[in-house]
Amino acid sequence: MCRDDETIPEDERDALLTIAHGAVVTSGGVSAQRLLITAVEVVLARGLGPTAYGVYALAWRIAQILVRLVTFGSVPALQRYVPAYDEEPGRRATVVGLAYTTTVGFGVAIAAGVWWLSPWIDAVTVEEPAFVPTMRWFGALVVLLGIVMIVSGIFRAVGSARGEVLFNKLLRPGVRLVAAVVALALGYSVIGVAAAIVFGTGLLVVFAVPIAARVTAIRPSVRAARSEARRFYNHAAPVAMSSLGKVFQNRIDVLLVGALLTAVAAGVYNALLVLIAIAWIPLQSFNQLLPPIASDLYSNDRLETLNAIYTSVTRLIVTTVVPFLAVLVVYGRELLALFGPTYVQGYVPLVVYLGGVFVGSAVGATGWLLMMTDHQYARMILDWLLAVLNVVLTYAFILRFGLVGAALGTSLAISVQNGLQVLLLRRFEGLWPFDRTFLTPIAAGVVAGIAMWAVRIGLPGGLAVLPGIVVGVATYLGALHLLGVDPRDRFVVRELAAGYRADLSALRGEPGR
Template sequence: MKETFKKAAVAFSLQIFGASLSFFFSFVMARMLGAEDVGIYLEVFNLAFLAALAGRIGLDNVILRFGAASVEAGNYQEAAGLYRKSRQIIGWGAGLLSLGLFLLAPWIAGTLFSKPEMALPLRLMALSVLPFALLVLYTQMLRSINEVRSSVFLINVSPTIGSLILLFILAPAYAVNGAVIAYTGGMVLSLIAGVWLWRKAAPHIRQLDGSYDTRRILSTSLPMFWIALMSLLMNRADILIMSSMVDSASIGIYGTAKRTALLMALLLTAVNSAVAPRFAALYSQQDIESLSRLARLTSALLALGALPVLLAFLLFAEPVMAIFGSEFTAGAPILSIIAIGQYLNVATGSVGFLLMMTGHEKLLRNILLLSMLINLLLLYVLIPPYGVIGAAVASMIGTGLLNVFSAIAVYRKLSINLIPLPDRLLMRWNSPH
């Protein structure tokens, strides 16, 4: 337990640094580009992010689950085979999707979104799909061997450092196109760093000629892919849907407010970096008592730690948004609304990782599907009459429902109560699966 929280402390420190850099990146981009170009950047970023996720087809979570278990058991040959096979699949999948997005960019921008000015930024952003997908792969490989510090640095710190340096150089001359090139360049540089970190951390694994059953990989990765896809739609469908309904300037204001609210989830992300491999290992050893103790303790600490941030975003939303520029103060109510949903996300703890790491990914998929459908319905109902405020309300409700449903499922499947409600009420709300 002490070792887990020591790693969590290291991960949290790096997360704080990475989040500060990311926040500074958003600040600089907003100041340099203005709301409209920020909106275009966020629109093409979300499309590329979706393509990178599809290219991974859930393999990043398979690596974390099976890789951590193999390493814990000392079966390095099996771990080596899993890593090698996953690299091959992701390389081909993400590479083809990157090419497809590049070629279809004019049609997507002009026909789907009626924003032809998005075509060139989208083509440039398409070049980031493959390096980003591989970067996530190497991050999870490092996490699976308990290299928490390296993995957090690689995914949260390294890309932003490179992107920031390039942003200062390119954005003044090339505006939104320069910002996109800066992001893509940061991903390429981070991927190079990831390969180097892996070679340094795991020479005993990377030199082995292990093999792994492709059918076993895909039978687990595909359900996890649908989980990841639905999770992405839960978090990013608002901007994807608004792209065809709302002007880019409004999307820029909304996206900046949302990114600011997501700072609250920093605590959860930092803790997940340390506890997710531990969840998988404890469950594989059938040590449910230790698993329950770890999950409940982390949930309680997260709820307390995020409360001051929530209060700040509720009471001082307008001054917070003003730091991005006067036109961004219109996003103050958006910040407050989304912050409420994010607090529910943090306060329920690592429920998603807990379900995935204990073999309940299909149940999580069903919960995500229900929450996603509710979220999409609310977005389509609320955006036309209320615009970005409607999108914020829909996202808050969707996020809250997802985490409450997941916490109830954790109680029913693992007998771990992560929310302050009576056990009898939880049993009544969640029917047996």
């Protein structure tokens, strides 16, 4: 008797297992990353106090915005061309050399701009004496983090999820946690914390660059940069402009909170963004190895296979993100209370923001697929059209609703952006992921949310969180089983589980079966 998943084509099986395995590896790394990041923010929120933490939070979020720009589109360009040049090591080396050179050049320019503009930023936002030196330290940090992103992008482009996870997901936040703890233990305030983070990240860069060259066998070079630069920047430049547009779509809220509200409000908003980052884990994990695979399939004109993979991966993203959203909606207040009593006021903005997270996750890798199918200019135009709309809406919403308005503006921007990207993919390439199977995880999530809410009613305060999560996950899995799981999803879970069991048996020295 044939299993219903045996009709899945072999090439689709291989791609699904590669992406899913990368997602498992990445999700472990990203989960550890989020744990480290949350630990940093909790330590700093309690160690610095609400006002000083608000200074740190605003400066840090501005630095994070600039980090999105510092590579000038080099990371997506690596994903596009390193796999394409698999048999041309010289061109690979040139692409990597261009990525490093571009990042350092833009990083130095950004750091100089931050040094010059920091007094003005302070004057129009928090007006705190510690902000200017803290922001200037973080301007230097932008250059270093950009280099770490290039290192991670190289590993990702060659299909190594482990290398990307190690440097970008574990060591990068780990260094920040150690630096923050050491600085606070030595009695330093926010300026000393910023300086410690910069020095720690600098040490990471010193080790990361040569390790990446040795492990991937790609030694960066700019000897043939002139012949490769036009193609590289034709892809990187519109992506960089898209990244700048996306800053105004889903990061303008951070700047406007600092400018229109208070330092304490900036700290509260930063705390809820830490939790929001946890909800993005499934999308980030499945998108880890999808771009190079999509680039390869598109280059070989295998659009039918690409659409099948896009559908399966998007459904897996929805299936994994739903329990994250349910936990944050039900237990958001208790999780925000970890930062301190002041931060519980971020619960309603958190729930509003989660609406955008759901939409952004439910459409899958729309942005990456537009770039991997050579529609980066269309994405750039869309990014900027929505950026203008988002600035206007978020400004008006913050004036009217405060922190809730900041979350509402960003959530709407994320939803509209991703919805239009889905339509563009259908229009340009005929890619469309949705069918009725997507309703199964949503229905199971509703059931799990009700179960967790019942636990919350029965147990007081934070005591409900851990047992509630256990009950919620068990209920979710049971509901999925009863409602029925798609054959491709069962195939992925079964094959990965079998592979991991075999790996564990090998580690224990047990004979294979």
